[in-house]
Amino acid sequence: MKIILYALIALFFPVKAMCYNTADSLLKVLRSEIAKKAVYDRQKEEKLAALRNKLSNSIDKKDKYDATLALFEAYKDYRFDSTFHYVQQLINLSTLLHDGQKLAENRLRLGTTLITSGMFKETFDCxxxxxxxxxxxxxxxxxxxxxxxxxxxxxxxxxxxxYAPQDQNKKFIYLDSAIALSKTGTFSRLILEAQRKPGAGPHPVYYYLKLLKRKLSAHEEAMVVTGLSRYRTGDEKIRLLAIAAITDIRTSTYRAQAMLDLGNALFEQGKISDAYYFLQQAMGQANKFGARLQRYQVARMLPVVAAKRDILAEQEQQRFVIYMVTVMVVAVIAGLISFIVFIQLKKVRAGERIILENNRLLAQKNQQLWEEGRIKEEYIGFFFGELSRHIVKLDKLKNNVQRKIKSGSTDDALRQLDNVNIQAERRELFHTFDRIFLKLFPDFVEAVNNMLPEEDQFKPKATGTLNTQLRIFALMRLGIDNNETIAAILEYTVSTVYTYRFRLRTRALVPADDFEQRIMGIQISGV
Structure with a gap:
């Protein structure tokens, strides 16, 4: 019976192709599998229901014993209470069968069940x-x-x-006794030797690498890779533990250590958000199975990780406040400069309005950057670049105008202000917006057209550009749903924006109430 031997290491069945994936890609797969956890659990419950039905139809004691053993094996990594129930039934059936060997075997199964829940005294009594x-x-x-x-x-x-060193010493003594009973060169012998006391033989990695050279079953290969992860660091450790955790989810294995080890490893690498998420999943696994030791281990780590996460969030908030103060200072300085120019030179009021409008647009774009930056990372660089360019231009314009005014060249100052081409600046802004948006949503125009009859479909004048109506819905896809805001950005009236939106909703091939919701459902490239 190898159940207790294999229980030393987390059970999982990785696909070999997964071994070549990166740590980050495997973490994405793991998150996806966690979202499908209910599906895997439902499949598990269906198998358990079939086994329970088989037990209920068993009449002979031997058949009842075999059916109960099958249920025990099916529950052992899924639910502690059910596992405990069926191992008790196995002990009772062994007594009724007057089979001392089976009774001893099932007492070992009971001990295994008890230790999985962290019941140390009861395990030793057993x-x-x-x-x-x-x-x-x-x-x-x-x-x-x-x-x-x-x-x-x-x-x-x-x-x-x-006490811990004494317990560790006893652990190695009993492990050596188990090794002495195993056959040389067998899988069980090598896997046990890899757990020996440090210095008692070759390094554990030696045994794991030696085993990997063999032709192993999926289960055996999983055991070796899991053990190897304890002697790896960085992304390699994350990758191996992610493979184990993925298989735990797919097999509805709740008596598992991989998720906890993964959370701890991510915390050590400074990936606090990921660590907190996977430690929460580990707590969920421990609670569902009833593993007291794992619950204790997670409970010790979660407050530490949560505290670190709160510190980082506070630091991020402080950086945000500093940035906003900086932006406000820049805005105030620009306003003061504009006011001074207005007082000193009434003739440049038109130029002042342009400066104030540019300042307002910059502040608006800056605010929009922070609102949309959570889901549109590409636009952070875009708006920072625009902000920097306009501030530099504004500073250069201010210095030139002041210099010419102080020298008495007011006509030159006016001409320089007249050279500011707002329309060209706006065209460049829209061109950049279109380019970055279509980089994020390359299928946006096609997706919109698929919801419209052929005669109402859009055909932009040039590749990589949007027309006015498409820009309205592009802004909506980025989270800007307010008509007034859209009108202000595109310099159209609110009624024009409303008309465009209403017209497309009524002409769409899909229900009018669903049209804009489907616009929001258009996916970013790569999702």
Whole structure:
């Protein structure tokens, strides 16, 4: 019986192709699989229901025993309470069958079940009550492995300077006894040797790499890769643990360590948000299974990670406040400059209005940058560039005008102000907007046209550009839904914007109430 031996390491079945994926891509896959967790659990429940039905239809004691054993195996990584129930039934059936060997075997199963929930005393009581003389060599090996496992988890739980080293020492003593009962060169022998006390033999990586050279089953390969992850760092460690966690989700394995180890590893790398998310998932797994030790371990880490996350959020908020103050100072300075020019030279009022309008547009674009920056990262660079360019131009214009005014060349100052081509600036702004938007949404025009009859479909004048109506809906897709805001950005009246929106809703091939919702559903490139 290899159940206790294999329980030392998280059970999972990775697809070999996944081994070549990057850590970041595997984390995305893991998040996607977590979202489908209910689907996998439903499949698991269907299998369990079939096994329960088989048990209810069993009449013979032997058949009942086999059906109960199948249910125990199906529940052992899924639910502690159900696993405990069926292992108790196995013990009762072993007694009724008067089979001492089966009774000893099922006491080991009971011990395995108890240790998965962190019930150390009960596990040791169960081991003491097991008649080891009735066990064959393979069973006795599992007996020693369970002792080693129990002392290992007890050391993790105590985590002190006095008892933990003693527990660790006993762990290695029982592990050596298990190794002595295993055959040289076998998978179980090598996997156990990889767990030995440091310095007692070759480095554990030696055994894992040696095993990887063999032809292994998916399960055996998963065990080796999981063990290897404990001796890897950085993205390689994240990648291996992500593979394990993905398989845990797909197989509805809730008695698992991979998600907890993944959260801890991400925290060590400074990826606080990811660490907090996956530690929460680990807590959910522990709660669903009923694993007390894992719940304790996660409960110790979550407050630490949450505190770190709050600190980073506060720092980010401070940076935001500093940035907004800087923008406000720039806006105030620009306003003062405009006011001075207005007082000193009434003849340049037209130029002053242009400056004030530019300042208003810059502030508006800056605010829009922060509102949309959460979902449109490309636009951060765009608006920063526009802000910087206009401020530099404004500063240069201010210096030139002041210099010419101080020298008495007011006509030259007026001519320089007249040279400011607002329309050209706006065309360039729209061209840049179109380019960046279509980079994010290359299929936007096609998606809109698919919802319109052929005679109302849009055909932009040039590739990579949008027309006025498309820009209205592009702004909506970026989260700007207010007609007044859209009209201000595109310099149209509110009624014009409303008319464009209403006209397209009524002519669309889809229901009018769904048209703008489907516009919002157009996906960013790569999603």
């Amino acid at each position: 081991l003491k009550a097991t008649n080891s003389h009735l066990l064959n060599p393979e069973m006795k090996q599992s007996y020693y492995v369970l002792y080693s496992w129990a002392y290992s988890d007890l050391a993790k739980y105590n985590s002190d300077r006095f």
